[in-house]
Amino acid sequence: MRTRPTLATAAVAALIVSAAGVGAASAKGPDDRVGVSGTDLLTDEIGRSANVRHLANIAPSGTLAEGIGTDLAFQDDKAFVGNYDGFSIIDVRNPRRPRTIAQVKCPGSQNDITVSGDLLYLSTDSSRSDDSCASTSQSATQEGSWEGIKIFDISDLSNPQYVKSVETACGSHTHTLVPGKGARQGTDYLYVSSYSPRAEYPDCQTPHDLISIVKVDKAQPTKSEVIATPNLFPDGGNPGGEGPTPIAGRSATTGCHDITALPHKNLAAGACMGDGIIMDIEDPEQPRVIERVRDDENFAFWHSATFNADATKVVFTDELGGGGAPTCTAEIGPERGANAIYDLSKLGKLTFQSYYKIPRHQTETENCVAHNGSIIPVAGRDIMVQSWYQGGVSVWDFTNSKKPKELGYFERGPLPEDEGIGGTWSTYYYNGHLYSSDIARGFDVLKFMDPATKRADRVVMDEFNAQSQPRYKVR
Template identity: 30%
Template sequence: MAIFALLVPATPGSAGHDGDPGTRNLQPAGHTADNRPATDFFQPFFTDVAFWGKLAYQGVWWGGFRIIDVSRPHSPRVLSEVDCGVFQGDVGVWGNLVFRSVDAPVTATTAQGTCNNDSPAVLSQTGGFEGIQIFRVRDTRRASARDLVTVVGTDCGSHTHTVVPDPRNDRVLIYVSSSGAAPEYPRTRFGNRCAAEHGKFQIVEVPLRAPHRARVVADVPLGRSAGAVVANDCHDIGVLINRGRRLAVCAGDVSVVFDISNPARPRFLRSFTVPGVSSWHSGQFSYDGRVTVMGWEPGGGVAPECEATDPAINKSIFFFETATGRLLGTWVLPRPQAATENCTIHNYGIVPTARRDVLVTGAYQAGTWVVDFTDPRRPRTVAWSDPRPQDPANLTLAGAWGSYWYNGRIFETNITEGLNTFQLKDRVVRGARWQPFLNPQTQLGPVG
């Protein structure tokens, strides 16, 4: 947050990206026409996005989430906005259940009290609720804080989370990423605590017929090597469930891969990293599970880390052999960014096709990029849209938080602009599977 204090509010700009630099095969298709400059970390700017059918659920950093009708991708329409909760606000969805991450202790005594977000004073350094909020949205046009069903406290909070379906047991599991073990505090009335030696992620069980009974059902150790904890926490957890492949990867101090054949009891397989990466940010897999895709976030997402003079490692995506952890290759953002543009490779998703391995990524003010890594030793750029700096004179927080392929379109969730859509016309996405839903970090088959 200290870095953010140096930023200047973004100047208002026109919504949409017609006329931006980019490749001809990636065309702007629609937008929600929002303008929410991020002036500090107590603002309702936009975070990640999840999809269920023809609806998008977009997280709001300081505030809650909103529901958008994307049945016409060229003209997405906001249906409602829920005002409930503090940062970080990443969301997941299953049916009419919406899960939201809270990553700061809130001085609340009831579940509804976790909605009190009108002042930074709701935060506490001595302990309070942080974890997962669970909403049941019965009317998407009238969603509100009254739809909050319960909250589940998780140790050191929930920076992000990953939705893992478990239909055999009529439940969904939520893998909770804490990102950092701070501030430290003893156990609260909500069951969460935070200690410096975290070394795990937690699993929350949500019974689909009784979501109010959601609870933490497991602590998953991140493993040990020579008596020392392999990693202390996860920033994101990528999950693959496709034709017998059941894997998870914790993006933390190192990359930690698990077998999740039993999703409630992940089994440690291996860990790996590369010199120069201090902490991983996001992890995914090729749909056959053979390649693990990792990214990191130097500068915390608020710094300009993609200038021509920056080292390649700061603006790279890494491809590892899942079975061994051997680095196969890297893709480096080929377009230099300005000193006024916050930039790293941020959140990405894998296109659901067995024909090729293709990812779509958001890179803050570097925009949206499409990369073919079918040959991970020689990944290549397929398409891109890179807007001009939000403010040519001052460093601002803006740009693509994450970009995802969903049913024939690329959806970019943008920090200040809301939701942008793009149409990609390229053979690499031919045969991409239609999906009835999509959650960040969760890859579900069958594909292949």
């Protein structure tokens, strides 16, 4: 692992911040087709259920116009939107008229994003020439290549400052914020997920059955460092093998793709390529795997996890085809590229209950598979909103874990074939609205109006990172 510069001074100099107001906010109305979906939608048409309204869109523009839109985080009345080329800060005080405050140019896929007070964390999972925001892409086989975590000071939202980088083995595909409690208050722990090592990669060697834990003293973020690399799979994990479809084989476990923490319960759920796990994180510096499950029949790639509010269930997603394939077709069927719902016992044991997949087919040109979502906080109900790439946004109920059902949806017709992949990467509920980051079409604001969630507006969050699920507070 190469020696890093203390502070990326070149990075600060290369930071590009665009002025407020970048991108117009508008919702397309004339093309809305209530009750029409899937293969019945034409390019640029919008289909939605009657209980979903499209309030606004900020189309890609400015310095990030050519980048891929990725994950979302929230703080007060601001949304933070990841992009392969950097990130945006959007004012959502008026959800019908969102406004871009700043754009920061800092390339490095995927730029998975979280916020914590005055700090913003970004994941870099593509080999770069250095850790600056002016870096260029280079082969991971080269000595000196850099991947890992970047830390920004966002105390001035109109002018974020890059203050620290932390290199991690195999980069950082995603990271999960675990806030310190008690004597550790004021400390953030970042559980860094990365995978796919190769013998020819100097900074990503086999075996790689671990996560990296970055410790951040929020008062002194320039001292952030990797403090542990716990081995989660001493036996090497799932060896992989033939997959459930011709699209993709069953992934071998060589690290984790994503981890979701439930800090107030001292639990975390990991989606680790070929394995799903539950961890005890009472000591955030020494997480312990307490449960592990596999699905060698229908799952190809364990991608992400979501707890229900009381930690009695976990939803795992399968990203069959890596997010670039059309897996929402009649041929693939309802159990592959889907969610798997597990009941979770008080002892941390998982029991499979059922699958959920959007109940409509997409065309052969539309990349579609289960992706990122979050719980809508409703007492006594388990309701989730979720992205499905070009399958759109689905709001669904898994209160009965054996019989999940869709409550509403929003989607656009297929992209023109020459435009490649698209669709919504992440959709999360935050303080009364649904916010979606679309790979190609920008930032969307939706309103879900259904009796099932009418009391959700009573829950108010001042900060939300989907992979660090909060204890909900009712207004």
